[in-house]
Structure formats: C-alpha cells, structure tokens
Amino acid sequence: MRAATTTRRGGIAALGVSVALLLGACAGGLEPATPGVDDVAPSDLAAPSDLAAPSDLPAPSDEPAPSDAPVSSGTSPAGTALAALEGLPVKGRAPKTGYSRDQFGPAWADVDHNGCDTRNDVLARDLTRTVTDPDTHDCIVLSGVLADPYTATRIDFLRGQATSTAVQIDHVVALSDAWQKGAQQLDGVARRQLANDPLNLLAVDGPTNSGKGDGDAATWLPPSKAFRCQYVARQVAVKQAYALWVTQAEHDAIAGILSRCPDEPLPSGGPAPRVDAGPDDAGSDDTSPDDTSPDDTSSDDTGPTQEPFANCDAARAAGAAPVHRGDPGYSSRLDRDGDGTACE
Structure with a gap:
C-alpha cells in the first residue's frame, strides 16, 4: 500500500510540473519549441531538386583585373605588347656620355630615297587634307590637319618660319633615352635607322613634344589617356626591334598602363629603311637642339636633302x-x- 502511494505521489508531482510549465509558457507568450530534425517527417525536407543548380550560381566574372593589379609574367597572349615587354631586358640607365644628335645621322635624311625627307614623309602620313608644293614633286607639305594623338585636339598645320613648329615629329623612343639604353652599342647605320624608322616617328603637337624632352614612360606619358596604351606599345616595339632595354621603373610604368589593355597588339611598322653611309646622308638644315633642349624638335622643314x-x-x-x-x-x-x- 505504501508503494502505491509513493507511485501516485510521483505521478501527481510530474503532472504538476508539466502543468506549471505549460501555464508559464502561455503566460509568457512563448512559442512552442522548434522540433528537432529527428522530429520532422521526411516529406518536410527539401528535395535535391530544390537546391540551386550550378547554372544558377554566379558565373566567373569576365571583367579585367583592376588597373593596379599586377600582371602575371609569362601569361600574356603572344603578339601583344605586354608579352613583348616581358621579353625586354631590365637594366639600369647607362651614362649619357658621348651622346649627340649627330650620333643618329642628320635630321631629316631622305632614307628611303623617294626624294622627300623624313619629316615631310611623316607629315604626309599623319596629316589629312594636305596641300603639297608641286615644285618639289609634292614632297613638301605646305598645310594640313593633324588629329594630335598626344592631346586629342585638332591642329591646323601651316608651313612657315613662325608656324611649322606647331607640329613636330616626335621620336617615340627619344634618341637620348635610346642612347642610354643600348643604342650607343649599335653601329652608325642602325642608329640612323632608329632615328628615321616610321615606327618610331609621330607627328604631334609641338609644345607637348617639347615638354616631353627625352623622358621615358616612367617620367612622361601623353596627356590623352586614351592614347597611352598605343603609345607605350609603340615604345616596346621600337625597343624590341633595336635590342634596347628598359629600366625597372620604366618597365613597371609600361606594365601598369598595359594591364588596362592586356590585348593591345604590338605595332609593326614593317622593316626599317636601310640607311647607307655616304652623300645621301647629308640632311637638311633642320638641326636638332642640344642636350639641354627637347630631344626631338625640329625647325622649318626643307626640301630634298x-x-x-x-x-x-x-x-x-x-x-x-x-x-x-x-x-x-x-x-x-x-x-x-x-x-x-x-x-x-
């Protein structure tokens, strides 16, 4: 009899605890506890087909890396300026000792023997709406319009003592810079080729060219950002063609520009004209300035050399x-x- 009483008391106590908990939950506004996973019927679980398929996941981005992202060496597509840059030697700048414009032949010689000097050849190539002097076999460009790549502005060119310098012919790789990065080791013929190679020559805004001087890509870039990829790509092409090197600062500057346009092709101007030593090298009176002046300016152009x-x-x-x-x-x-x- 005592055992039955004990059991009944235990059952009543347990029932009392349950009722108390239930009343407390209702009084406190608590929600029933969430059932555990083991309490959920299989039919309530998400079927595999409800999960995101791989095609629904975000695709890898096709956007290029940020412009300041490092470029991985050896991964650039063949034929690009970036790939060619990776093949250029990186060295320190050599002394400028011995440099003079004369080391690269006269400016501007008729190196292709077409009867026209190099300056007028480049003006005829880069200007539109050109008017030439018929008394010079249409060699001398008297006027024209330049869409200047360095400033993205239009320049109306008019030949004359006071007006010709509005358009200058720039050596994209300045001759002084070339001299300090391998050109002093070239023979005279190769240096004349470098100075007259159409690949290395652009008709540009005169004052802007004067501001460039003999700077490389680490110290000077065209004001027009839209042209910078083409500009440094041309520098790489010239340095590759003439076995010139770049400094580390120059390399990094060019790589930074080309990282924004990694598919920029390496320009090709065709083989440089062969410049033979001899009477044909006697150039016009367009002498270049001394070493303290802009590297590649020229005065009023003249006729046959x-x-x-x-x-x-x-x-x-x-x-x-x-x-x-x-x-x-x-x-x-x-x-x-x-x-x-x-x-x-």
Whole structure:
C-alpha cells in the first residue's frame, strides 16, 4: 500500500510540473519549441531538386583585373605588347656620355630615297587634307590637319618660319633615352635607322613634344589617356626591334598602363629603311637642339636633302640663286621672308 502511494505521489508531482510549465509558457507568450530534425517527417525536407543548380550560381566574372593589379609574367597572349615587354631586358640607365644628335645621322635624311625627307614623309602620313608644293614633286607639305594623338585636339598645320613648329615629329623612343639604353652599342647605320624608322616617328603637337624632352614612360606619358596604351606599345616595339632595354621603373610604368589593355597588339611598322653611309646622308638644315633642349624638335622643314649653301654668296657663286624651296642647297635660314625663295 505504501508503494502505491509513493507511485501516485510521483505521478501527481510530474503532472504538476508539466502543468506549471505549460501555464508559464502561455503566460509568457512563448512559442512552442522548434522540433528537432529527428522530429520532422521526411516529406518536410527539401528535395535535391530544390537546391540551386550550378547554372544558377554566379558565373566567373569576365571583367579585367583592376588597373593596379599586377600582371602575371609569362601569361600574356603572344603578339601583344605586354608579352613583348616581358621579353625586354631590365637594366639600369647607362651614362649619357658621348651622346649627340649627330650620333643618329642628320635630321631629316631622305632614307628611303623617294626624294622627300623624313619629316615631310611623316607629315604626309599623319596629316589629312594636305596641300603639297608641286615644285618639289609634292614632297613638301605646305598645310594640313593633324588629329594630335598626344592631346586629342585638332591642329591646323601651316608651313612657315613662325608656324611649322606647331607640329613636330616626335621620336617615340627619344634618341637620348635610346642612347642610354643600348643604342650607343649599335653601329652608325642602325642608329640612323632608329632615328628615321616610321615606327618610331609621330607627328604631334609641338609644345607637348617639347615638354616631353627625352623622358621615358616612367617620367612622361601623353596627356590623352586614351592614347597611352598605343603609345607605350609603340615604345616596346621600337625597343624590341633595336635590342634596347628598359629600366625597372620604366618597365613597371609600361606594365601598369598595359594591364588596362592586356590585348593591345604590338605595332609593326614593317622593316626599317636601310640607311647607307655616304652623300645621301647629308640632311637638311633642320638641326636638332642640344642636350639641354627637347630631344626631338625640329625647325622649318626643307626640301630634298643636300648640304645647304653656307650663305647667299655661295649660292650666287654656284649660279643657283635664287634658290627655291625644294631645290638642292635651299635652306630656310637663307629664306628670310619665308616665301619659299632664298637669296632673291
């Protein structure tokens, strides 16, 4: 009898605890506890077909890496400027000792023997709406329009003593820079080729070119950001063609630009003209400035290449006066009024 009483008391106590818990839950507004996984029927679980299929997951981004992301060496597509950059030697800058513009031949020689000097060849290539002088076999460009790649502006070119320098012919790899990065080891013929190679020449805004001087990509880039990929790609192509090197700072600057356009092709201008030493190397009177001046500016262009007369007395003594623009021996220095006729 005592055992039954004990059992009944235990059952009542347990029932009391359950009722108390139930009343407490209702009074406190608590929700029933969430059943455990083991309490859920199999039919309540998500079927495998309800899970996201691989095709529903975000696809890998096709966007290029940020512009400041490092470029992996050896992974650039063949034929690109970036791949060519990876093959250029990286060295320190050599001393400028011994450099002069004369080390690269006269400016501007008729290296392709077409009767026109290099400056006018480039003007004819890069300008539109050109007007040429018929008395010079249409060699000399008298006027035209330049869509300047460096500033993305239009320049109306007019040949003349006071106006020709509005458009200058830039050596994309400045000759002084080339000299300090391997060109001093080239022979004279190769250096003349470098100075007259169309791949290394662009008609550009004169004042902007003057500001460039002999800077490399680490110290100077065109103001027009839209042209920078093409600009450094051309520098890489020239340095590759003539076995020149780059400094580490220059390499990094070019790589930074090309990381924004990794598929930029390496430009090809075809084989550089062969420049033979001899009388044909006697250039015009367009001398380049000294080492403290912009590297690649030029004065008023002249006609067919020949050593200009020293003065008008020499022209008269030779029976050549008056000397017309395009005639052998003509020099803008002798043409004081800039009308195309010297020693009148």
